[in-house]
Structures are given as C-alpha cells and as structure tokens.
Amino acid sequence: MFSRFRDAGKRLATWGVRRRVGAFAPHIPRSFRPSAFPICALPKGCGRCENGGSGFRYAHRPEERSRLWKARHSCYHANLAMHPDWSSVGTDACVPISALVDCIAETEADIRESGLYAPIVGHVGDGNLHLGIIYDDADRTARGKAEALAERVALRAIRMGGTCTGEHGVGLRRIGQIEVEHGEAIDLMRDIKRALDPAGIMNPGKMLRM
Known part of the structure; x- marks a missing residue:
C-alpha cells in the first residue's frame, strides 16, 4: 500500500x-x-x-x-x-x-x-x-x-x-448542507420523494431528512 x-x-x-x-x-x-x-x-x-x-x-x-x-x-x-x-x-x-x-x-x-x-x-x-x-x-x-x-x-x-x-x-454527510443550500425547496423534494417512494425503500435515509 x-x-x-x-x-x-x-x-x-x-x-x-x-x-x-x-x-x-x-x-x-x-x-x-x-x-x-x-x-x-x-x-x-x-x-x-x-x-x-x-x-x-x-x-x-x-x-x-x-x-x-x-x-x-x-x-x-x-x-x-x-x-x-x-x-x-x-x-x-x-x-x-x-x-x-x-x-x-x-x-x-x-x-x-x-x-x-x-x-x-x-x-x-x-x-x-x-x-x-x-x-x-x-x-x-x-x-x-x-x-x-x-x-x-x-x-x-x-x-x-x-x-x-x-x-x-449528497449521501449522508451533506444532508444538512443541502437543506441550507435549497431552503424551502427541500419540502418540494420531500413531496416528490414520497410520491415516487411511498414505502421509503429507495435509498432510505439518504439525501433528504423525511
């Protein structure tokens, strides 16, 4: 190494x-x-x-x-x-x-x-x-x-x-940072995530705090 x-x-x-x-x-x-x-x-x-x-x-x-x-x-x-x-x-x-x-x-x-x-x-x-x-x-x-x-x-x-x-x-480390970056738009992202993944099985816990 x-x-x-x-x-x-x-x-x-x-x-x-x-x-x-x-x-x-x-x-x-x-x-x-x-x-x-x-x-x-x-x-x-x-x-x-x-x-x-x-x-x-x-x-x-x-x-x-x-x-x-x-x-x-x-x-x-x-x-x-x-x-x-x-x-x-x-x-x-x-x-x-x-x-x-x-x-x-x-x-x-x-x-x-x-x-x-x-x-x-x-x-x-x-x-x-x-x-x-x-x-x-x-x-x-x-x-x-x-x-x-x-x-x-x-x-x-x-x-x-x-x-x-x-x-x-974004992954896990930048979840808080992306909220600062996008502000209220994060709520729209969450709505889209819920519509496409109602069971929360697609990459759970990544990118967005639901």
Missing part, C-alpha cells in the same frame, strides 16, 4: 505539483473544448508575477488527456502518502467561476488557521475544488476539526452562490 502512495506522489511531482508547508500546492486540472491559445498565454505571465503560476499543459489525443488526468486521480493516495497511517475527509465544493479565486483564497486561510493538512485540487472548468483533509486518528479531536473544516468549505461555497456538492452527491 505504501508503494502506491509513493508512486502517486511521484506522478504528481512529474507534472510539477509542488509541496509547501507539508502539503501540495493547489493544482487545477481543467477540461475544455475551445481553442487553448488564450489560456496557454496566461500562465506564462502569471509565473513571473506575484500569483506564482507554474505552467500550463494541454492535450488533444485521448491517451494524452488520460496521462494528464492521472495526476488528479492520484491525489487521494498522494495526500495519504504524507502520513500513511492517517485518515481522510474530502470536500466537493463548487462555485461560479467568478467566485473561484475568492473561494480558494478564503479556504487556504481557513486551512492555515485550522492547523490541518488539507491539500487543494480541482477541475475548474465547472468551478469544482476538493480538499483532501487528512488527520491523525490518535488525536481524539482531529476528526471533529476535519469535519468542521469540511463543513465550512461547503457553507462557503453556498454563500458564494455555489453548491456543497459539485459531483460526488
């Missing part, structure tokens, strides 16, 4: 993902179809300015795209490689593109204040960013701190006009 973590970290390093303060610096894969030229031109300037941009890579052929996305898919194991015996809590915040910079900046400040290890990755074509919050199970307060950080990230995304779940779904 540790070799998998180590190899994941090596793959990220191959693509220029940097480490800082015990965590990987934000690394943002993006999928898009229009011409890459305007986007290609941006990081070259950013790399020379205070924003610290570190490069841009793109691919056209499926095998090349798969190779690029391998770094994103390796992030979970790379996070745990920093502390192989620790556990992880993930987030799935998604905000409008116009709010993405502010969301990441506030989240980075939140991570520093929390004292937790929480690398940020994302696929920002849809404004989606993920934290891989890792914590020491031996510390009885650590999971609570990790869950609290994840909750703040979700509520921050909602406050900025986004959603608590960009792709992973």
Whole structure:
C-alpha cells in the first residue's frame, strides 16, 4: 500500500505539483473544448508575477488527456502518502467561476488557521475544488476539526452562490448542507420523494431528512 502512495506522489511531482508547508500546492486540472491559445498565454505571465503560476499543459489525443488526468486521480493516495497511517475527509465544493479565486483564497486561510493538512485540487472548468483533509486518528479531536473544516468549505461555497456538492452527491454527510443550500425547496423534494417512494425503500435515509 505504501508503494502506491509513493508512486502517486511521484506522478504528481512529474507534472510539477509542488509541496509547501507539508502539503501540495493547489493544482487545477481543467477540461475544455475551445481553442487553448488564450489560456496557454496566461500562465506564462502569471509565473513571473506575484500569483506564482507554474505552467500550463494541454492535450488533444485521448491517451494524452488520460496521462494528464492521472495526476488528479492520484491525489487521494498522494495526500495519504504524507502520513500513511492517517485518515481522510474530502470536500466537493463548487462555485461560479467568478467566485473561484475568492473561494480558494478564503479556504487556504481557513486551512492555515485550522492547523490541518488539507491539500487543494480541482477541475475548474465547472468551478469544482476538493480538499483532501487528512488527520491523525490518535488525536481524539482531529476528526471533529476535519469535519468542521469540511463543513465550512461547503457553507462557503453556498454563500458564494455555489453548491456543497459539485459531483460526488449528497449521501449522508451533506444532508444538512443541502437543506441550507435549497431552503424551502427541500419540502418540494420531500413531496416528490414520497410520491415516487411511498414505502421509503429507495435509498432510505439518504439525501433528504423525511
């Protein structure tokens, strides 16, 4: 298992993902179809300015795209490689593109204040960013701190006009968050759920508090 973590970290390093303060610096894969030229031109300037941009890579052929996305898919194991015996809590915040910079900046400040290890990755074509919050199970307060950080990230995304779940779904953990996000519309969702599943046998207890 540790070799998998180590190899994941090596793959990220191959693509220029940097480490800082015990965590990987934000690394943002993006999928898009229009011409890459305007986007290609941006990081070259950013790399020379205070924003610290570190490069841009793109691919056209499926095998090349798969190779690029391998770094994103390796992030979970790379996070745990920093502390192989620790556990992880993930987030799935998604905000409008116009709010993405502010969301990441506030989240980075939140991570520093929390004292937790929480690398940020994302696929920002849809404004989606993920934290891989890792914590020491031996510390009885650590999971609570990790869950609290994840909750703040979700509520921050909602406050900025986004959603608590960009792709992973509500499940159990985000039931309270989805109520904040949709407000009174939750009652309509419950009515639809009761109409379609009067016996309550379809995924009981998930997504909606009935």
